[in-house]
Amino acid sequence: MELDTLDRAIVGALIEDARSTYAEIGQRIGLSAPAVKRRVDRLLSTGAITGFTARVEPSALGWTTEAYVELFCRGKTSPAEIGTAVARLPEVISACTITGEADALLHIRAKDVRHVEQVIERVAAEPFVVRTKSAIVLSRLIDDPPLAPHPA
Amino acid sequence: MELDTLDRAIVGALIEDARSTYAEIGQRIGLSAPAVKRRVDRLLSTGAITGFTARVEPSALGWTTEAYVELFCRGKTSPAEIGTAVARLPEVISACTITGEADALLHIRAKDVRHVEQVIERVAAEPFVVRTKSAIVLSRLIDDPPLAPHPA
């Protein structure tokens, strides 16, 4: 799972455009098309690259509202327990346990504010949830630019 | 920017695998390869699809730590002002203004906790930032599954 300079260049090219041809990538980094393909196949099998996806304007699909919800859970709640519970809700697009007062932070996407409310209610209904604190997103400033290969 | 059933099916297929061929997508939804390509080209030109990208394991690229940072700004701070400021930091992968006490919420990715600290310091140094409140991510439970086409 160790990536050399060429691997990182390939990953960078595929992050920029997942539909580039192997020849294009090869030309850019000084490698032949088959060599690029072999490396991409390896990056896929080792799990460094987990897949290729289209970036879609959420509003085009009807997701116009998003919110962040902090979860305060009762004493002995495991991360796994939270994970399995929120995984059932398709509106929850991101979830993690965090340091600080709250135990977990959810990022949810919904059709409208009413829909957000319904999701929060369903989350709050989980037996381990003591209370929630939510914030509706007003305007998005930066929208997950695919992560750059080199952290400096 | 209106998507019909076929468009949504195409978008769904491309979200699942951005490197599928037009013939594969066409077979799945009952359309010929050229018809699929024409629709994809249209979806790209209208902006419904904004691009194609590789999904990468962040740890494979050295991003092992992430955090959320709430920003409390002084009275008259515009979203645009916050946006341009944080856009300069590559570690900020998501930013938005929100309801509630805080004015904005940042999602940052870094090499380690030390690196997180440096980024927070740089954000806090912005003249419009009064104070920040940050939470380090302990364990990720759900990691942005590419959004599904149909919100039900």
Added chain:
DNA sequence: GCTGAAAGATCACGCAG
């Protein structure tokens, strides 16, 4: 939606470090 020419993918093989 179909067809045909051009471009890309993919494989086996040979070669270098």
Added chain:
DNA sequence: CTGCGTGATCTTTCAGC
């Protein structure tokens, strides 16, 4: 022995119609 390049062949793309 691992990794790259080459060339043959098959598939895909894409601009006609």
